[in-house]
Amino acid sequence: MQTNEYLELETEDAIKRFHSGENFYSQHVFGYHQEDQDGETGFVFRVWAPNAQQIWLVGTFNDWDESLPMEKNEVYGYWEVFTGKPSENDLYKYKVRQADGRVVYKIDPFAIAFEKRPDNAAVIHHVPEKKWKDGLWYGRKKRSNFFQRPINIYEVHASSWKHHEDGTPYSFADLKEELIPYVKKMGYTHIEFMPLMEHPLGASWGYQLIGYFALSSYYGKPEEFQDFVEACHKENIGVFVDWVPGHCCINDDALPKYDGTPQFEYENPDRAANIRWGSVNFDLGKPEVQSFLISSALFWLEMYHIDGIRVDAVSSMLYLDYDDGPWEPNHEGGNRNYEGYYFLQKLNAVVKLAHPEVIMIAEESSSDTQITGLIESGALGFDYKWNMGWMNDVLDFYKMDPAFRKDHFNLITFSFMYMMQENYILPLSHDEVVHGKRSLMHKMWGDRYKQFSQLRNLYTYMIAHPGKKLLFMGSEWGQFLEWKYDEGLEWRDLDDPMNNSMQHFTTSLNALYKEQPALWELEESYDTISIIDADNRNDSVLSFIRKSKKKKDFLIIILNMTPVERQDFPIGVPYQGSYKEIWNTEMQEFGGTWKEHNPDQLTEEVPFKEYPYRIKTVVPALGALILQPDKIKIPRKRPSAK
Known part of the structure; x- marks a missing residue:
């Protein structure tokens, strides 16, 4: 059998599994891949768009014209073209004549790199195969039980941690040189990044994605992030990344109505529309979407050796009435989104089978579904859940005039009643320091001295309360101004003795946490x-x-x-x-x-x-x-x- 015939059989099998919801490496068949066909070395481009009338591959290599029409596989609904033209750093898109005849330029859903926003063409980029040097870190992870180890997370928005003097944000090459030593000095065990995948609008903070396999070009090249993670592991620092499988960017040139029909999203327009966030909800019951999303999760875990994923907005995937718009009950008359429920169980089962040491975290705000624990018991299979109830109660308490705290003392004690119902992370996150909510420091009651006193009290309470810990960047020294996604942190604060002492306090508290097994050893009980x-x-x-x-x-x-x-x-x-x-x-x-x-x-x-x-x-x-x-x-x- 000829090589081309083997490739065709492998491709057909991979696409069959994609359509059955069981291809968890679908980026190996879709997107672009270098191949030899009939003695010629070139690229095969494939895209799933079953209801498109015609698709062309267009880019800088053909002046964005229609000289490279793609051929449709009528059985499986994908389009492909073989060409020897593209080279490194060439830009490309798909020109799609949709089901109704409308012509739209669409992104490649499987692209691994994009040009810098506001432009969004995919980029031909070959990431060199990395010889990882973090074996000691992986060995320690496999030998330890993370439930019985300290986890203290420093949450970071990569492009606003620090800026250069000219106002440009740090790349991962820059962050490798400054963020890692800082996190080590401060004594955190992990860094958690807000989404790093490609997104067209910085104001979304990365939570409205277009590129589920692409590191945002805003942060540098994929190999720079690989080097960053490796350097973290060498310093005994783990890396988590936020990921958004519930909804995607609504832009016309992105995933919505890709072939002119509800391809990635729900057919019911009420279910497809995410009114609260102005985005589009994935149809989590569609097998192809399951293959796409789980492939994305495994890609980030394996391509970048990250240690865990925080799944954003889990509630929006679990409940039909979560959003602000109209909704219809399920077949049982309830509000459970069974497609989302079973997708999340499947996601965790696949990830844990492939990588048992990976930590799966849910950002989820309800109490109607068991989030952490064994799937066999009806739980979703996550390792940890953000404790949003603790966070809301505690911040309400610390904002309060102490004269009234005796009447609301249950705000800081109620969590003891349910603290073992889930495996919790206690988050003081980015969501609490934006949109007029004020910084953690600014929330505290009283004059500046009392605010710092209460912030130290709050952080001690968080460290001492059962549950893993998370603190958003800048909060460690009591930044007074709210976080701004398009500016660096207020590092000049550290010239102030009070802020400098606060930073020293947080460093000392983090060290105490790691040194004292009583603060983490028996947290499951x-x-x-x-x-x-x-x-x-x-x-x-x-x-x-x-x-x-x-x-x-x-x-x-x-x-x-x-x-x-x-x-x-x-x-x-x-x-x-x-x-x-x-x-x-x-x-x-x-x-x-x-x-x-x-x-x-x-x-x-x-x-x-x-x-x-x-x-x-x-x-x-x-x-x-x-x-x-x-x-x-x-x-x-x-x-x-x-």
């Missing part, structure tokens, strides 16, 4: 926490214990939510002995006024709440303390009678 006092509304002081696998290694967390210093404040403890203060948010080095820690505290044989002993300490106004057992007596278990 209620054994990780014991509440000391969550009912002290009048004083508005919350206290609880975080525990590790070793009985003697635990931490006592005390949070004062008022601007009143609490003298001789009683705290219940489980064991007799002495307790040492290892964390005080009001130390001078952090921007507070305290020069020395509280002295070690000896227990009194006085019961407190459910605890047989108590200690007394001074709790700073708007401050947070963490105490550690120093010399304690743990009773031995008596042997059972035989």
Whole structure:
């Protein structure tokens, strides 16, 4: 059999699997590929557009004319053309005569590179095969259980972290030299990027995509991002990327009505229209769309060695009534979007089968569907869910005048009631510092000193609360201005002693988090926490214990939510002995006024709440303390009678 015949058989099999929803590497058959045909080396271009009347390949190599008509495979509805003309950096599009005869220039859905926006032609670019040097990182990942390891995420918008003096954003070559050392210095375990895929409008922050296989040219070349991830892994930093499979950019030259009919989107116009975000919803029940999207997810995991994906807007894929427009109940009369539900289960099953060590994260705001856990139990199969309820409650509380906090104390204690229902990430993300919501620093009540005090209190509460952590860039030093997607962060803030001290505080807190197994080792179980006092509304002081696998290694967390210093404040403890203060948010080095820690505290044989002993300490106004057992007596278990 000739080589061309083998290629034809492989292509036919791949396209059959694409149509059945089981081709998870569909970029290997669609898009452009260099091939030899009849002794000639050239490119094969393929695109799926079953209802188009005619398609031409047009580009800089043929002056954008109709000299390269594509031929349709009537059985499988794809078009292809073989040509020897294109070369590196040539631009191209597909000129599509749609089902109704309208002629539109369309992007290549499988392109791996585009020209810089606002233009959007695909670019012929061959990424050299990389010899990765991150084997040690992968080995450690496979040997460890990420549920029982610290995860502290620094969320980044790649083009607004820092700008050059001329106002141009950093590329990944630049970020490799500056962002990685910064994240290492700050002590974060992972970087999470807002979407890096090609998008035509910067104001969408990357959440309205056109190129599901393309790194945005705004950020540099694909090989630069590969090098960035490799460099992160060498410094023991993981990399997550946001990804948007629910909806896509509405632009006429992108995916919507690609062949003139609802090809990627739902046929029902009410279901296809995403009114809230001005985009188009994918038909997640269509097998070809499943192949397309899951191929995109695996492409990013394997092409760039990223360590996890955060799936955006999961609720919009789960509920028919999530959007603002009209909707129809499902066949059972409910609001469940079964196509989205089963697609997300399929996505997680495929990813976990191929890459069990990858972390799958859902940004999801409801409580009607089990998001994390085994698919066999009815869950979607994600590893983590953003805890949006915790985030909303906590920020509402910290914005409040302390005089009223005693009446709303449940805002910071309610999460203890449901904290084990899912595997959670506690997010203080980009969504909370834009559109007039104010920065985290600016949300805090009071004058500037009190704002910094409360920000330190809030971050200590987040680190001490069960769940993995996420903080948006700039929040680590208390940037006062809201985030602006088209400008760099306010790095000049760090010339201010208060901002500089805040940054040092966050660095120290991140180090404490990694050093203390009690803050992450047992997070899958209620054994990780014991509440000391969550009912002290009048004083508005919350206290609880975080525990590790070793009985003697635990931490006592005390949070004062008022601007009143609490003298001789009683705290219940489980064991007799002495307790040492290892964390005080009001130390001078952090921007507070305290020069020395509280002295070690000896227990009194006085019961407190459910605890047989108590200690007394001074709790700073708007401050947070963490105490550690120093010399304690743990009773031995008596042997059972035989």
